[in-house]
Amino acid sequence: MPPVSIYCSPERYVQGAGATAALGEQMALLKMRGPVLIVAERGREFVPRDEWAATLGPAGYEFFFHGFNGECSQQEIDAIAAQIKARACGAVVGSGGGKTIDAARAAAYLAGAEFVSMPTAASCDAPCSALSVVYTESGAFSKYMRYPRHPTLVVVDTAVVARGPKRLLVAGLGDALATWYEARTVAEARADNFFGGKPTVTGTGLALLCRDILVADGAEAAAAMDTHSVTPALERVVEANTLLSGLGFESGGLCVAHACHNGLTCLEATHRYLHGEKVAFGLCTQMVLEGRPREETDTVLTFCEKVGLPTTLAEVGVDSGDADAVMQVAERTCQKGETSHNEPFEVTARMVADAIAAADRLGTLHRDKAWP
Ligand SMILES: [Zn+2]
Known part of the structure; x- marks a missing residue:
């Protein structure tokens, strides 16, 4: 082709x-x-x-x-x-x-x-x-x-x-937030999307619209779930989590955030956490691995904290002191055929393990308002 x-x-x-x-x-x-x-x-x-x-x-x-x-x-x-x-x-x-x-x-x-x-x-x-x-x-x-x-x-x-439970909508926010950051990397790397083609500007553009809706309405929609209310903010976020995120990830493509999610699933302790919760931590790892500017990483961490998404290993059931477990996740993240290889540079298990550990530390510091 x-x-x-x-x-x-x-x-x-x-x-x-x-x-x-x-x-x-x-x-x-x-x-x-x-x-x-x-x-x-x-x-x-x-x-x-x-x-x-x-x-x-x-x-x-x-x-x-x-x-x-x-x-x-x-x-x-x-x-x-x-x-x-x-x-x-x-x-x-x-x-x-x-x-x-x-x-x-x-x-x-x-x-x-x-x-x-x-x-x-x-x-x-x-x-x-x-x-x-x-x-x-x-x-x-x-x-x-x-x-x-x-x-x-x-x-x-x-x-x-x-x-339904608020936790499910919040997990959806984590999955949907990653969509833009993953699609952007795939577009930058000129890597393939899920259909084995290059991303269209439409697919990548929908991923950006998804991120913008979440940042504007995500916290209000999560609050509406406390009273089980259907509001315009909830409608917009449901559409972003379901339609925009779905179109954006497939047509835009995935990279480290989802690969790291797949890596985390090899640890039994992460199984009680939802897909989007693990993707949220995977996204934090991706931001660190890609060396994104502080302002962007801050947007991601602030959003996650505001709506209640994990930004540390402990919040997805992993002991941050367990270097073997972190390496196991990193190796699985870099398995052949994984979307981690859609990055514009070579990604190794050592790099991912370092990014996981650093993202975990950054998540803790940011939450404690102690980010240097
Ligand atoms: Zn997903």
């Missing part, structure tokens, strides 16, 4: 308080086939059965449920794919967090069904993407699965998002 620039996106994006009610109509408009398999976390359905019936019924869709087991592992993906085939479903709706959506999307692809993404939290940039992050049964990063097509439809009901 010649060095072309590539930009991709879902076919249709629908967002608003009560957007679940628009699902059936939107699916029919896109001429999606039924029956529909709804994949939702077992015992934690965010949308009650009668709401599904009220939107899918009038549009003529028969539907079934699959209770997601909590981990986007190959075994769970295969179990969902078997259900899709057994019921001859034409469409799959993934309703839940990033892992639920990733597992449902992988299964839909394997079974040849169309996919509808319905995130119940603005916790990560999975919903709009054309890839799944697959983990082992015990929760360690295993691989990326990439698909030729994006979700046909993405429906984000902000009333459902606002009912």
Whole structure:
């Protein structure tokens, strides 16, 4: 392939308080086939059965449920794919967090069904993407699965998002904040995005818009979650966390922040922390590794502190005194094929380990207002 620039996106994006009610109509408009398999976390359905019936019924869709087991592992993906085939479903709706959506999307692809993404939290940039992050049964990063097509439809009901835990939205802020800093590096390095093409100005530009919305509205949106209120600031941040971050990371590309996240997942102790929380610390590491100006690193650290994102190793479950653990993370960050190699310079495990340790120290000093 010649060095072309590539930009991709879902076919249709629908967002608003009560957007679940628009699902059936939107699916029919896109001429999606039924029956529909709804994949939702077992015992934690965010949308009650009668709401599904009220939107899918009038549009003529028969539907079934699959209770997601909590981990986007190959075994769970295969179990969902078997259900899709057994019921001859034409469409799959993934309703839940990033892992639920990733597992449902992988299964839909394997079974040849169309996919509808319905995130119940603005916790990560999975919903709009054309890839799944697959983990082992015990929760360690295993691989990326990439698909030729994006979700046909993405429906984000902000009333459902606002009912959820604040921590999920805040984690989404961490994932979305990294988008611009990673996309900028990829553009500077003229490295490839997720589609094996060069970033378009559109993809990189959307990543910048995402960062600007977060800096302007992130803290206000996080505060709205305290009272489970849907406000214009929350709407803008949900869109930034879900749509802009999703488009920005895929079309703009990833580098050290996400590679460091993948590195952190090799330590069992980090598994109770969310994707975006680990990405936030990964971003702090990236800022140090790239030697960015103080003002920029200050913007990142100040934002993280304001909304409650980790800026130290301890805040993602790692003992900063454990040099072996830090080196293990650094080695995993630099594994062959990792996005850490999208930097415009060679990245070694030693450099990453030093950046992790320095970022951890900087995070502590900044929080204590003792940054020299
Ligand atoms: Zn991410």
